[in-house]
Amino acid sequence: ASGARLLPDPWLLSLPAGEFVLAHGDSLCTDDREYQSFRALVRRPDWQQAFLARPLSERRAIAAALRQQSETAKRDKAQYLMDVNPVETDDFLRAHGYVGLIHGHTHRPATHDHIVDGIHVQRWVLADWQASSGECLCWDGERLARERLR
Secondary structure: OOOOOOOOOOEEEEEOOEEEEEEOOHHHOOOOHHHHHHHHHHOOHHHHHHHHOOOHHHHHHHHHHHHHHHHHHHHHOOHHHHOOOHHHHHHHHHHOOOOEEEEOOOOOOEEEEEEEOOEEEEEEEOOOOOOOOEEEEEEOOOOEEEEEEO
C-alpha cells in the first residue's frame, strides 16, 4: 500500500509556506460547457454506481475511449476553453479566504500571481501525470518548488 488517501475536492492544506487549497481544477473551467456537462454527469452517484457495476474490463475500455475522445476534443477546442475562467477563479480564491491554490486539469503547468480584492494570491498549476512521469510541489524549508517525478 502506498499510504496515500483520497482527499475531498477542495481540500485546505496548511504548510510552512502558508495556507493552500488543493483542487482538481476542472470546476474552474466554466467556459467549457461541454466538459462541465460531462463533469456533472460522472459525479452523479447513480451514474457512478451503474459504471462501477460493470465488469472491470468494460470500465477500462470505456475509460480508454473517453481519454481518446478527450484528446481529440482538446485539439479542436479554443485555448481559453481549456483554462480556468478568471472570474470563477477569483470567486474561488475569495470564497476560500485568499489562500494559495494548487490544482491541475488545465494541462498548463505554471505559477500564476493573482490580485484579488487587492490581495496577492498564488495559483500553482501542476503538470500532467503520465505513466512515465509526473510532478509534485515540495517544501524545501524556504519555499515551494516543483519537482519532476520519473
